[in-house]
Amino acid sequence: xxxxxxxxxxxxxxxxxxxxxxxxxxxxxxxxxxxxxxxxxxxxxxxxxxxxxxxxxxxxxxxxxxxxxxxxxxxxxxxxxxxxxxxxxxxxxxxxxxxxxxxxxxxxxxxxxxxxxxxxxxxxxxxxxxxxxxxxxxxxxxxxxxxxxxxxxxxxxxxxxxxxxxxxxxxxxxxxxxxxxxxxxxxxxxxxxxxxxxxxxxxxxxxxxxxxxxxxxxxxxxxxxxxxxxxxxxxxxx
Numbered sequence: 001x002x003x004x005x006x007x008x009x010x011x012x013x014x015x016x017x018x019x020x021x022x023x024x025x026x027x028x029x030x031x032x033x034x035x036x037x038x039x040x041x042x043x044x045x046x047x048x049x050x051x052x053x054x055x056x057x058x059x060x061x062x063x064x065x066x067x068x069x070x071x072x073x074x075x076x077x078x079x080x081x082x083x084x085x086x087x088x089x090x091x092x093x094x095x096x097x098x099x100x101x102x103x104x105x106x107x108x109x110x111x112x113x114x115x116x117x118x119x120x121x122x123x124x125x126x127x128x129x130x131x132x133x134x135x136x137x138x139x140x141x142x143x144x145x146x147x148x149x150x151x152x153x154x155x156x157x158x159x160x161x162x163x164x165x166x167x168x169x170x171x172x173x174x175x176x177x178x179x180x181x182x183x184x185x186x187x188x189x190x191x192x193x194x195x196x197x198x199x200x201x202x203x204x205x206x207x208x209x210x211x212x213x214x215x216x217x218x219x220x221x222x223x224x225x226x227x228x229x230x231x232x233x234x235x236x237x238x
Contacts, residue, residue, distance in 0.1 A: 009208060009211075009212075011207065011208055011211045014211050014212075014214075014215050015072070015211050015214070017215075017218075018072075018211070018214045018215055018218045019069070019072060021218045021221075021222065022065050022066075022068060022069040022218060022221075023069065025222075026061075026065055026218070026221050026222060026225060027062070027065075029222075029225040029229070030058055030061065030062050030225060032229070032234060033058055033225065033228050033229060033232065033234065034055075034058060036229075036232045036233075036234050037051065037054060037055055037058070037232070040232070049105075049108055050101070050104050050105075050108075053097065053104055053107065053108050054097075054228070057090065057093060057094050057097065057224075057228070058228065060086075060090055061087065061090050061094070061221055061224050061225070064083050064086045064087050064090065064217070064221070065087070065217075065218075065221050067079075067083055068080065068083040068084070068087070068214060068217050068218075071083070071210070071214065072214075075203075075206065075207075075210075076210065077188060077195075077199075077200075077206045077209055077210045077213070078188060078189055078190075078191075078195065080210045080213040080214050080217065081185045081186075081187075081188035081189040081209075081210075081213045082185075082189035083217055084185050084213045084214065084216045084217030084220065085182060085185040085186060085189055086217075087216075087217045087220035087221050087224070088178070088181055088182060088185065088216070088217075088220045089163045089182075090220070090221075090224055091174070091220045091221075091223050091224045091227070092163050092166050092167045092172060092174060092178065093107060093163070093166065094224045094227050094228055095171065095172045095174070095227050096166045096169055096171075096172050098171075098227060098228070098230075098231040099169065099170070099171040099172070103169070106161055107161070108151075109151055109153070110160040110161055112146060112151065112153075112156050113156060113157065113158050113159060113160040114158075114160055116156055116157065116158040117158040117160065119136070119139055119140065120158055123136055144156060163178075163182075164178060164179065164182070167179075181216070185213065185216070188209065188213065
C-alpha cells in the first residue's frame with residue numbers, strides 16, 4: 001500500500017532501492033574498478049604498495065556492502081548503523097588516499113601505527129589482569145623491523161591519522177558533515193542508553209531507522225565507487 005502523504009517515508013520503496021544497489025549496481029561498479037586496477041597493474045602505472053592499498057579499499061567497500069545486505073529482513077539495527085558508519089569512514093579514506101601519493105602513503109604507514117596501538121592496548125590489558133605479556137618484546141622487534149625495511153622509518157609511533165581529521169582535508173571536503181553523520185550512526189552502533197533502554201523496545205521505529213541507515217550506507221558506498229572511478233579515469237555513462 002502506498003502512503004497517502006507524499007512526504008511520508010516509504011520504507012518498502014527505500015528498502016527495495018537499497019537492495020537493488022547492494023545486489024547489482026554497486027557490485028557491477030566495483031567489478032569495473034577491479035578490471036581497471038588489473039590493467040593498471042599490467043601497465044605498471046601504480047607503485048605496488050599503492051596498487052595493493054587501492055585493491056584493499058575496494059575489497060573493504062565490497063565486504064561491508066555484502067554484510068549490509070545480510071541485514072535485510074532481519075532485526076539488525078545496530079549492525080546496519082555500524083556498517084553504514086564503516087562505509088562513511090571508507091568514503092573518507094577513499095577520497096583522502098586519492099588526493100595525492102603523500103596521503104595514500106600516510107594511510108599505508110598507519111597500518112603499522114594501528115598495529116602498534118593494538119600492541120600497547122594488549123600490554124595494558126595484560127597488566128590490568130596481572131598477566132605476563134609473553135609476546136611483547138618479539139612483537140615490538142618484528143614491528144620495528146617491518147617499519148624499517150618496508151617504510152624506511154627508524155621509529156614507528158601509534159599516532160595514526162584520525163578519520164575525523166582526514167575528513168577535513170582539502171579535497172575530501174566532508175568535515176562539516178562527517179561529524180554529525182558519524183555521531184548519529186555511533187549512537188545506534190553501540191549499546192547506548194538510548195538504544196538499550198529506549199528505541200530497542202519500539203519495533204516499528206527500529207525497522208524504519210534500520211532502513212534509513214541502510215540507505216545511508218548505500219549512499220556512502222556509491223560515492224566511494226564514484227570517487228574511485230574518477231581517480232582511475234574510468235568513464236561515466238552519458
